[in-house]
Amino acid sequence: MTANAEEQELKDRLSLIESMIAEGRRTTGTWAWTFVFWGLAYYVAIAWTAYNQWPNAWLVTMTGAWLLCWAIIRRQQKNQTERKPGTTIGRAILSIWIAMGVSLSLLLPALGFSGRFNQHVFVAVVAAMMGFANGASGMIIRWKAQTATAIVWWAATVAACFGSDDQCTAVFLVAIFLCQIVFGIYGMVCEARMRKQRGATHA
Amino acid sequence: MPELPELNPVIHGKLRLALLSLLIGVEEAEFTWLRSKTGATDGNLGAQLLKLEEAGYVSVEKKFVQRKPQTLYRMTDAGRHAFIEYVQALKQMLGGAIGS
Numbered sequence: 001m002t003a004n005a006e007e008q009e010l011k012d013r014l015s016l017i018e019s020m021i022a023e024g025r026r027t028t029g030t031w032a033w034t035f036v037f038w039g040l041a042y043y044v045a046i047a048w049t050a051y052n053q054w055p056n057a058w059l060v061t062m063t064g065a066w067l068l069c070w071a072i073i074r075r076q077q078k079n080q081t082e083r084k085p086g087t088t089i090g091r092a093i094l095s096i097w098i099a100m101g102v103s104l105s106l107l108l109p110a111l112g113f114s115g116r117f118n119q120h121v122f123v124a125v126v127a128a129m130m131g132f133a134n135g136a137s138g139m140i141i142r143w144k145a146q147t148a149t150a151i152v153w154w155a156a157t158v159a160a161c162f163g164s165d166d167q168c169t170a171v172f173l174v175a176i177f178l179c180q181i182v183f184g185i186y187g188m189v190c191e192a193r194m195r196k197q198r199g200a201t202h203a
Numbered sequence: 204m205p206e207l208p209e210l211n212p213v214i215h216g217k218l219r220l221a222l223l224s225l226l227i228g229v230e231e232a233e234f235t236w237l238r239s240k241t242g243a244t245d246g247n248l249g250a251q252l253l254k255l256e257e258a259g260y261v262s263v264e265k266k267f268v269q270r271k272p273q274t275l276y277r278m279t280d281a282g283r284h285a286f287i288e289y290v291q292a293l294k295q296m297l298g299g300a301i302g303s
Contacts, residue, residue, distance in 0.1 A: 010297050016217065017224045017290060023240055024228030085229035085236055 025087065026194070030076075032187025034069060039180025041065035046173070059109060066101075093137045100133040123160035123172045127153045130179065145186060149179040210296070213258045214289045218243055218251045223286050226261060226278040234274040252276060260285055 045061035048054065107125065111117040131153030138146030156175035160168050214220055221241050226232060238248050255261045260282030264275045278286070 007297070010293060013215070013217075013220060014290075014293055014297065016221055017293075020221045020224030020240070021228050024225040024232075085232040087229050091230070 024085075030188075030191050032184050032191050035180045035184030035187060037069060037072075037184075038065065039176050039184060042176050042180065043173075046169070055112065059112075062105070089140060092140055096133050096136050100129050104129055119165050120160055120168050123168050124157050127156040127160055127172070127175060130175075131157060134179065145183065149183045152179050210292055211285055211289045213254065213260065214285060216251065216254075218247065219255055220289075222248075222251060222255060222276075223260065223278065223282060226276060227283065227286055231264075231275045231277045234276070237276065255282070258282075258285075 041061055041064075045058045048057040048061060104126065108117075108122065111121065111125075131150045134146050134153060135150030138144070138148075138150055152175055156171050159171045163171075214223060218241060222237060225237060225240055234248070234252075237243075237252075238245065241248065243251070252261065252263070256263055258281075259279060262277045262279050264277070266273050266275070
């Protein structure tokens with residue numbers, strides 16, 4: 001083998017390594033729809049509470065949303081021809097969101113049942129938790145768009161502590177729209193683009 | 204002139220190198236996923252994975268999920284170490300080749 005051919009073979013090996021590592025990392029599932037889903041769930045809960053002032057509207061809506069979200073994810077996994085392997089980064093991000101979900105699921109009903117609940121505390125706590133989860137996720141995967149949503153949630157946290165009840169509701173509605181609906185749709189567009197770009201890679 | 208390192212022959216095989224490159228980015232991977240990513244046949248893939256397993260570079264776990272057999276492969280610490288050494292050696296050789 002000539003020196004040039006040998007060098008080319010080594011270069012081929014290096015590009016094979018790079019392409020396969022990239023292929024392995026491209027295994028994160030499609031999660032952007034969950035932002036839109038939960039944004040809509042928040043809107044349903046807010047509308048329901050505003051309509052008949054039923055104190056358990058949030059609890060019922062969130063429980064229903066959890067079950068529906070879980071059922072959709074299970075169905076997605078069932079329809080996959082092959083199980084996508086998990087990555088450490090993927091597990092780290094999922095852990096953050098599960099921990100945040102559990103924290104909110106315990107704290108908010110506890111505040112409600114203890115009578116220490118009010119609208120400002122509710123919006124501030126939810127926004128702070130969402131800021132935390134989005135901020136941590138955005139920093140882990142170095143995605144500026146998600147870090148930007150964290151900044152919006154953190155701004156909502158501070159704003160919720162001031163102003164009237166109506167202003168607090170407006171802040172929450174705007175934050176949900178920007179950070180759940182708009183960001184979720186943007187994420188879905190990015191995921192669709194990535195799927196389109198992805199071609200079959202063979203060794 | 205510094206002596207160029209030798210490339211690990213276990214890793215140097217094209218399919219084995221592809222497999223280790225895939226496994227280094229994930230926690231564990233199913234046989235079927237590795238097959239779809241590499242485009243290899245079942246027989247060839249199984250044989251190359253066995254070589255990597257015998258070298259101690261990957262570990263294998265066989266289990267049943269919903270009554271379906273599942274074979275999971277994980278990169279071991281030795282495999283990670285060998286892979287990093289291989290990449291370093293490859294880069295060094297390429298650096299030498301480009302420089303000569």
